Amino acid sequence: MTSVKIELQALRIIEKNFYRSGNPxxxxxxxxxxxxxISRNECRTILYTGQSYQLMPYVLRILxxxxxxxxxxxxxxxxxxxxxxKLIIPKMENRFYSAIRGAANALKNAKIDFGVLLNxxxxxxxxxxxxxxxxxxxxxxxxxxxxxxNKVERIITISPHSCYMLKKVYSLxxxxxxxxxxxxxxxxxxxxxxxxxxxxxxKLGIVTQLRIFNAVEPENTGKNTLxxxxxxxxLFPQLSLQIAKSRGNELISAGLNKIATxxxxxxxxxxxxxxxxxxxxxxxxxxxxxx
Amino acid sequence: xxxxxxxxEIKKILQDKNLAIALSRAISSYRxxxxxxxxxxxxxxxLVEEVRRIKEDSVERIQELVExxxxxxxxxxxxxxxxKDAEEGRKIAYKLLSDCNCIVKAKSMTCEEIxxxxxxxxxxxxxxxxxxxxxxxQMLNDKPMHIITPAIHLPRETIVKALNDKMDCVKAxxxxxxxxxxxxxxxxxxxxxxxxxxxxxxxxxxETGSMxxxxxxxNARLATGLPEKHVAIIGVEKIVxxxxxxxxxxxxxxxxxxxxxxxxxxxxxxxxxxxxxxxIIVKGAHGPKDLHVVFLDNGRIKASQDxxxxxxxxxxxxxxxxxxxPIYQKLSGHWGGEVYTGxxxxxxxxxxxGDVSMAFLCLLCSRCAEVCPMKIDSSKILRELRxxxxxxx
Ligand code: SF4
Ligand code: SF4
Numbered sequence: 001m002t003s004v005k006i007e008l009q010a011l012r013i014i015e016k017n018f019y020r021s022g023n024p025x026x027x028x029x030x031x032x033x034x035x036x037x038i039s040r041n042e043c044r045t046i047l048y049t050g051q052s053y054q055l056m057p058y059v060l061r062i063l064x065x066x067x068x069x070x071x072x073x074x075x076x077x078x079x080x081x082x083x084x085x086k087l088i089i090p091k092m093e094n095r096f097y098s099a100i101r102g103a104a105n106a107l108k109n110a111k112i113d114f115g116v117l118l119n120x121x122x123x124x125x126x127x128x129x130x131x132x133x134x135x136x137x138x139x140x141x142x143x144x145x146x147x148x149x150n151k152v153e154r155i156i157t158i159s160p161h162s163c164y165m166l167k168k169v170y171s172l173x174x175x176x177x178x179x180x181x182x183x184x185x186x187x188x189x190x191x192x193x194x195x196x197x198x199x200x201x202x203k204l205g206i207v208t209q210l211r212i213f214n215a216v217e218p219e220n221t222g223k224n225t226l227x228x229x230x231x232x233x234x235l236f237p238q239l240s241l242q243i244a245k246s247r248g249n250e251l252i253s254a255g256l257n258k259i260a261t262x263x264x265x266x267x268x269x270x271x272x273x274x275x276x277x278x279x280x281x282x283x284x285x286x287x288x289x290x291x
Numbered sequence: 292x293x294x295x296x297x298x299x300e301i302k303k304i305l306q307d308k309n310l311a312i313a314l315s316r317a318i319s320s321y322r323x324x325x326x327x328x329x330x331x332x333x334x335x336x337x338l339v340e341e342v343r344r345i346k347e348d349s350v351e352r353i354q355e356l357v358e359x360x361x362x363x364x365x366x367x368x369x370x371x372x373x374x375k376d377a378e379e380g381r382k383i384a385y386k387l388l389s390d391c392n393c394i395v396k397a398k399s400m401t402c403e404e405i406x407x408x409x410x411x412x413x414x415x416x417x418x419x420x421x422x423x424x425x426x427x428x429q430m431l432n433d434k435p436m437h438i439i440t441p442a443i444h445l446p447r448e449t450i451v452k453a454l455n456d457k458m459d460c461v462k463a464x465x466x467x468x469x470x471x472x473x474x475x476x477x478x479x480x481x482x483x484x485x486x487x488x489x490x491x492x493x494x495x496x497x498e499t500g501s502m503x504x505x506x507x508x509x510n511a512r513l514a515t516g517l518p519e520k521h522v523a524i525i526g527v528e529k530i531v532x533x534x535x536x537x538x539x540x541x542x543x544x545x546x547x548x549x550x551x552x553x554x555x556x557x558x559x560x561x562x563x564x565x566x567x568x569x570x571i572i573v574k575g576a577h578g579p580k581d582l583h584v585v586f587l588d589n590g591r592i593k594a595s596q597d598x599x600x601x602x603x604x605x606x607x608x609x610x611x612x613x614x615x616x617p618i619y620q621k622l623s624g625h626w627g628g629e630v631y632t633g634x635x636x637x638x639x640x641x642x643x644x645g646d647v648s649m650a651f652l653c654l655l656c657s658r659c660a661e662v663c664p665m666k667i668d669s670s671k672i673l674r675e676l677r678x679x680x681x682x683x684x
């Protein structure tokens with residue numbers, strides 16, 4: 001790894017942060033227990049966030065700083081020995097936390113019992129995407145031991161990236177279900193243009209299950225969805241932003257300015273590009289502003 | 292690594308208004324055409340499954356098919372050569388063409404891969420690209436930005452300006468019809484003057500020793516039919532077992548390239564010949580007397596053993612995945628390998644040798660797999676390539 005020249009610092013920092021905090025940003029994220037105000041119960045079924053929704057408000061902030069001050073490398077230089085979480089204030093965090101609250105409410109409505117992990121490990125998806133498999137392997141061990149310690153038998157994921165990692169990458173001895181497979185019978189009448197996350201639609205085949213609200217279909221929808229540009233936001237922020245703008249404009253040209261999606265990365269990138277975006281799960285959060 | 296310099300270029304590319312205009316025009320007409328065509332030929336979707344099986348089987352038997360194709364071509368009177376890499380490909384081609392002053396060339400990514408035109412030009416041979424898009428790229432000293440539509444990145448206004456500057460004898464106007472007419476008249480004499488024609492092939496049938504060249508302009512027909520000599524440079528992954536397999540592959544290729552049916556389907560199996568006088572066969576009736584095929588390996592046979600790269604060998608070079616890739620839609624052929632563009636182009640660069648660091652741009656969104664007739668998921672290949680870069684494999 002040390003001889004890697006490409007995006008040298010960005011990749012090194014992302015790697016170093018794993019050993020510092022277990023996630024690519026090197027920060028301590030809020031646990032789902034904190035966000036939901038519950039403590040772990042003995043339930044063998046766990047609602048797992050994989051830290052994904054909690055990391056994105058920080059990514060959003062970091063990107064807005066990059067947009068203003070230039071490359072990540074410069075920023076990383078400044079902060080490399082400091083604690084990110086003390087310096088970077090998350091941006092629009094409620095848009096992300098409300099998805100977690102919405103997930104919990106939707107499961108309650110569907111009468112599904114679940115608990116959360118107090119010490120919830122990161123899902124490892126960014127490391128996997130970047131091809132940093134030595135960290136993916138380590139992360140798998142951490143997840144396995146946490147699941148075993150808590151006698152977890154069934155996992156309900158809410159981020160498509162977490163679901164993909166747990167279902168298709170790691171070989172864990174637990175049942176993995178994505179939340180929309182459990183709540184597709186619940187309906188709400190909130191109206192928004194739907195953006196299908198690529199991983200969910202194409203790699204996990206979850207499309208109809210998302211249509212639990214009054215979804216307006218844009219061009220390029222379902223399995224034919226177009227990417228939000230989010231996955232390359234750290235390495236190529238400008239390109240990522242332009243892709244989000246194009247896709248966002250395509251979405252709102254369906255006739256409505258409100259966008260609803262089902263992935264923290266998509267949500268982050270649409271918010272960054274200035275669109276009125278929310279997670280579908282937020283519709284169930286009971287938050288007044290998530291109407 | 293290319294990506295390091297490229298990072299600084301991205302901003303400039305994103306601000307290129309001409310590029311954005313040209314891309315959006317090309318992508319929207321591709322989408323309209325393709326939708327119409329698929330409506331008219333819904334059986335194409337069934338055919339792709341069969342073609343995927345044909346290609347899988349062919350990649351599996353790649354070496355055996357090279358032998359069969361060679362045997363049958365030789366029997367048909369074709370001189371067949373085998374080049375293990377780009378350098379050998381250039382050497383063989385030069386040996387076959389060193390006596391030529393003027394060459395006309397049909398569009399071929401395989402020739403591009405070994406930089407054949409530039410090489411022959413460096414030896415003092417005049418080589419003319421005769422496909423309109425390639426001709427424009429040649430005139431602009433640019434690189435082909437799409438495997439089917441090489442000048443996809445240029446709006447008509449830029450093309451006219453460049454052609455007016457370069458083609459002293461013809462003045463083209465802003466009207467596309469006029470541009471085509473001007474280039475046609477400019478190239479007309481070159482076809483007659485040429486000592487040889489160079490082409491690639493879209494697919495080869497081993498059993499009959501035939502190559503198929505799909506085209507719309509008629510330039511490949513002229514370039515391979517008029518001069519006394521025809522040299523075809525063909526990647527070994529293009530070989531399939533039978534002629535009926537080859538036709539199926541060709542049909543899926545043109546459909547996904549956005550054509551209901553191509554204007555011309557050239558099937559070439561031997562040099563031109565006649566037996567009209569006393570049934571005695573004489574070569575070079577109206578077409579070329581000499582026909583040479585250079586089968587190019589350049590990493591393909593090795594790739595056929597690689598779990599990930601062998602998938603890329605199934606590629607028909609239809610170009611669909613590029614039109615529909617979100618990164619390509621922003622950067623055009625600036626994204627990809629030096630020769631082959633787009634996500635699949637990076638996989639092809641891994642096969643044929645070159646810098647693959649651009650793999651880090653991929654969104655891993657698999658949109659390419661959704662629109663690809665062969666269902667090739669470049670994201671899987673590119674993630675593997677990232678690993679290779681990181682771990683210096
Ligand atoms: S997976 Fe990569 S190559 Fe394929 S469409 Fe997405 S960005 Fe393009
Ligand atoms: S990867 Fe598929 S879509 Fe892309 S050029 Fe090849 S065959 Fe066509």
